[in-house]
Amino acid sequence: MPLPEIPPVTEKLLAAKKAKGLSFADLEKILGRDEVWIAAVFYRQSSASVEEAKKIVAALELDDSVIEELTAYPVKGLGPVVPTDPLIYRFYEIMQVYGLPIKEVIHEKFGDGIMSAIDFTLDVEKEEDPKGDRIKVIMNGKFLPYKKW
Missing domain, CATH: 1.10.260.40 (lambda repressor-like DNA-binding domains)
Structure with a gap:
């Protein structure tokens, strides 16, 4: 698609x-x-x-x-389909492969909660490497604990 x-x-x-x-x-x-x-x-x-x-x-x-x-107010998201653009798909693939491990490590360090995508920054840096330049993506979101009631 x-x-x-x-x-x-x-x-x-x-x-x-x-x-x-x-x-x-x-x-x-x-x-x-x-x-x-x-x-x-x-x-x-x-x-x-x-x-x-x-x-x-x-x-x-x-x-x-x-x-x-x-x-104007934005429209967020790419839609409900698996992305087909190779670069965007790699981020989807990263979450398919590492999503549960990342989730587990976050829970160990912070407890039960999520990373905010609202109180959030994202930086893309180029890291030069003799074996081929590297892409460094830094996601920085506030931890939001799930509340109990």
Whole structure:
């Protein structure tokens, strides 16, 4: 199955970013927000404040009509299907293989609960290695214990 349809505003933002020769890391310097969060705004997985949207629009030299779309409530998720994009699928596969071990280690260290995806940050770093560069993904979420009643 293909990936979900990309919103028209995403296509417009990505085209403008490419035309300006900017990376998400460049936009991070302009906005003062993390590059992954900015990419999430582009893909409508997060929403920007009016001030943040204005900075994006100015950096990409887009018209102000984009501001309303960037500040609208986002639609989260990829849908109910197994992802087919190889890179996205690898994250799914990681959870298939290591999900239960990760869960068990988290429970041992923190108790019964979950990692927040709301009080959360995600960073992607490049780690140079003579055997082939490495991708370092750092997920940092607040522990939320299940409450008893």
